[in-house]
Amino acid sequence: MSRRPARALRLAVTAAFLAAAAIPATPALAAAPPAGGVSSPQVTGVELTAPVRRGLKQVEEQWLQWVVQNSKQGSEGVVQDLLATAHQLGMVRLPDLSIGALDRAVQAARQGDFNRAHWALDAAERLDPGRCETAFAEASVDRLEGHAVRSLGDLLRGYLRLFGLPLERYLWMQDMLVWSVSLLLLSGGLFIAVQMAVKGKALWEDLLELFSRRLPRPAALAVAAAVLLWPLLLPSGLLWLPLFWSVLLWGYSSVSERAVLVTLWLLVGLAPILITSQSRRVAVMLSPPVQAMESLRQHRLYGGLFTDLGVLRSLLPESAAVKHLLADVHRSLNQWDLAQSLYRQVLEQEPANTYAEMNLGAYAYIKGDFGSAIQHFQKVVAADPKSAAALFNLSQAYSDSYLFDDSRRSLAQARAIDDTQVDRWMRELSQQRIVTNNRGITRIPEIRDELQANFRAHEAPSARLELFRRWLSPVVPLVLALLAVALQLAGRPLGSSSEAASDSLRFHSNNRWRRILLPGAGAAESGEGLGGFFAVLLPVALIMLPLFGRLGYRLPWGYDPGSSVAWIVAILGLTLYLGVRLRMELRNDI
């Protein structure tokens, strides 16, 4: 799903609510909160109480303070304050501010103020630790400072950090899939082109001989050329041309070359299925709601977080998983009143949801309603007797209700299940004294699947037609194989005789430079299929290296590392490759 449809949907939902409420659609009035100081979800995505809004405002103001800092100590102090404020909101990372700090660092480095650049980088790292963008920006600063080796090390560190970031890692894997499939298909096409370049003359001569039996020479030439090039007239002619050539060249190919051709046919048939199955998942992963959920999981507070959560609720208004997630969000923001309402809605849909029940009990406990709290915790214990957290909470509620015997018994039961955990709770739970859970946040994969199903429901016009179209492409390799075998069995003189197929010496050329500069030519002359394919694959892989991020999906990192490393590796690799080929050719020559 693109951001544009999501944003359009968000605005549509807002407009619908406003129309129903008959409120003029002006931002100021729409932002007017209802009673209790809770913001309207139409504006903020999810309801935000006044303390939370004040906390967010404080973040914004502290950021402005950081921007005007001129010293490392000042910067560290403000960053500390920022993180403390974020912690109060249940968050530990501030990615937008981290990218802002990176940009400031690079700007300072360009102006020659490397001291400022370095403490800005430190601030960026503290605000959102472990990001690859920080390492890339550090590489830029080191490069500007003249430390080329350190810069290269930072670049490599940045790429390694990429694998620790879920969204970036996922997109990188998708990019690798797209790049690899593109590489194999392009190499396959070029392999067939090389085969045609080396063996085409023999094919051409055979075609001419075939048609010259019945046609005058000029007509035979025209017909042979037409036979060779007619697939260009078809839709997607560039696809059919190499496939057709692969069938024609079947008779001139060795066993290993035929194996390569069959593998390429299968790849052509199956690659589209592989790619399309992944592309819709990527669309969901890039959508604002999934971005928001992943940020919640990592406790990253970015500017549009709450608005994107509002989009999630509007897309799946009846989903128990979404309500559970939002309830946990409210709870982490200390918006217990809003959270308990959603927990109740979850329990209406999922009566056996002990996690929502537990958190409701926690809410009752915090409100001082120990009787209700005990009831909720008892329900959880009844449903899940092995829950140490429920027994611990029950003991706390008993204790505050002066039911000390029951409290001791429950605590003992909790210790019997998980003594270490109970000790940790006793040490860490100072204010709240009650254990809560983030089960809603762990339901993110379930919500993602619901989003995907929701997306597919809007997409597919006809299941049968869709199924037919999807599975049409694997039929193509079957058809090609049948054609090739039919051509061979028909005994046409297109290299189908065993003499022609095994006559590798027929294609030999004394042109050394052709073998060096044209990858796979030597192997094509020798009939080495795998060797020929890999001879094409390696230089094509090197040439395609700088295109890695462009062929698939752009990684949405906040600071771009550029593609200089890829270009350097590609150029050096190609030079080395040509050099090795030249050396091998000279070594074998007399």
Next chain:
Amino acid sequence: MAVEGSLDLQKLPEVLQLIAQQKKTGILTVQGMQDIIAVTFLNGQIVAADALNQTVEEGLAQVLVGERLLTAADFARAAAEHETAGGRLLDLLVERSYIARPDLLRGLRLQTFRLLEQLLRWEKGDFKFYSGDEVPFEDGFHPIAVDELLYPGTGPGTGPAPLRSVPPAPYREETAEDYPRVTPEPSARPTLRVVRREGEPPAPVRAVSGAMPGAVTADPEATSPFRQMKVEKPQGAPLAFLPWLAATGLALILGAALLSRPEALILPFPWQSRERADLAQDQRASLYLKIDRAAKTYFLLEGHFPANLTVLQKAGLLAGSDLSDPQGHAFRYTATEESYSLQPLVGDQPIAGTETSEAITGNFLLDPEFLNVPTESTSPPLVLLD
């Protein structure tokens, strides 16, 4: 069977048999651990063998002396004469009547045979076969069949019919009339014979023997297979370059498709237009997300969106390739006070359904209205009257 390879993977007898079966003409070079041997084939039969570390004369001397066809003293005398007189030692041996030519040829054949036997004992090395239309060999040399070499007891008289000293029909021996510009010196003995198939046009031969114009003396290296032969290729079928040209065109077009329409490479079938459009849309979505983050970072620092995307590229927030969509279409970027829009263009025309716009609305860091904290209420308090 490979034209070149390693003796680790392919045994030499197999290579020799293949060349013999296919009746190839050319030179097979085998590079061993300490020597290189070149075996000359004519229509699948061996007509010469040379070693790099031992000249023909040296090998022949060992054979002739060993077979008592020539004494060591006579050979030494002939060698000394050869050093002063020049020319070919083999010709000098016959001219000075040290040995009769048939005996010389038999000795040469035996020397060749022994060299081949030595070659067959090699277990490590690389080989390569250079095909050609013409090969140099000693006139009158009785070719050695590969079977004769590999299966002792099938030699002349015991196995296949003895080979004639001239190439059998349909081959025709060329004469000087075929090359009117070649005028052999009366004193120079033509040492090479060029053979070709009936009906084939004569291929111009250059620097083959001392009989060619421009050669003052017969060059002993002229018959060595280590000298490169320069032979023009015979004429082939018309427009034979067409497959090569078409293959080159295909390669170029595939490369262009990769750069301009990468989705067409992995979703190539005509019935997959919707999947291609979906993939392109998803690729654009990822790019839009990246651009959005960059633009909002700029807004966070500067308080407004950039005037154009190049500003973001210069700041390092975007790469150069991000300034156009995955299909290579340039973006039309317009920014207002609180929002911006992006649309790919074809020429000056926007592509329908691909545009996006983003605003600061809903972003608590950028939108000043987002966090309007309610002030104290100014409405009169509600008073409950008893």
